[in-house]
Amino acid sequence: EPEVTQTPSHQVTQMGQEVILRCVPISNHLYFYWYRQILGQKVEFLVSFYNNEISEKSEIFDDQFSVERPDGSNFTLKIRSTKLEDSAMYFCASSSPLEGFAYNSPLHFGNGTRLTVT
Amino acid sequence: AQSVAQPEDQVNVAEGNPLTVKCTYSVSGNPYLFWYVQYPNRGLQFLLKYITGDNLVKGSYGFEAEFNKSQTSFHLKKPSALVSDSALYFCAVRDSGAGSYQLTFGKGTKLSVIP
Numbered sequence: 001e002p003e004v005t006q007t008p009s010h011q012v013t014q015m016g017q018e019v020i021l022r023c024v025p026i027s028n029h030l031y032f033y034w035y036r037q038i039l040g041q042k043v044e045f046l047v048s049f050y051n052n053e054i055s056e057k058s059e060i061f062d063d064q065f066s067v068e069r070p071d072g073s074n075f076t077l078k079i080r081s082t083k084l085e086d087s088a089m090y091f092c093a094s095s096s097p098l099e100g101f102a103y104n105s106p107l108h109f110g111n112g113t114r115l116t117v118t
Numbered sequence: 119a120q121s122v123a124q125p126e127d128q129v130n131v132a133e134g135n136p137l138t139v140k141c142t143y144s145v146s147g148n149p150y151l152f153w154y155v156q157y158p159n160r161g162l163q164f165l166l167k168y169i170t171g172d173n174l175v176k177g178s179y180g181f182e183a184e185f186n187k188s189q190t191s192f193h194l195k196k197p198s199a200l201v202s203d204s205a206l207y208f209c210a211v212r213d214s215g216a217g218s219y220q221l222t223f224g225k226g227t228k229l230s231v232i233p
Binding site for chain 2: 004104
């Protein structure tokens with residue numbers, strides 16, 4: 001069964017450094033997302049991406065964050081200057097128009113990248 | 119605004135017994151409701167969804183959920199629990215009236231199935 005793959009599985013960085021989290025969504029999917037899960041807390045929406053542009057973003061997704069789909073297969077999340085509070089598990093997800101409309105199709109998640117900011 | 123509540127942090131059930139994991143929601147329009155399961159060090163896996171139609175939806179691994187509009191609930195159920203069902207379960211909602219791609223998750227319920 002096709003999977004969403006994320007790399008790296010664990011990233012340690014120093015405060016103020018830039019990080020890029022990488023994702024390869026399922027190949028025929030058209031909607032892409034980033035969510036994060038701070039340890040012991042709920043899963044939070046960051047951003048959705050469709051047709052090569054951001055379709056929606058949350059209050060968490062400030063100017064320090066950006067997303068890109070540079071080559072038609074990868075989908076990246078960049079944090080420009082990391083803060084301690086950015087430490088979390090970051091999940092990439094994608095969904096397919098074959099499984100419903102964008103609003104009601106299920107998300108397929110990767111295994112996540114654990115980001116630790118020291 | 120859309121929101122989800124999972125009132126139980128943890129549910130313990132004996133193997134072979136029926137299990138229920140509770141979820142209530144709040145939306146302004148009609149809800150699109152989902153259940154996901156998370157095993158340790160893994161991403162969230164889709165179990166089932168309710169969009170419209172029959173209030174009882176069946177999903178993966180023998181799980182089902184019942185949509186109750188009057189009680190704004192979407193409880194996850196399974197007739198006979200397995201030890202391998204032990205995991206973290208998340209309920210999630212999208213508001214059909216909001217025009218939003220955002221899926222709002224509950225805080226999760228840890229299910230422990232005791233042999």
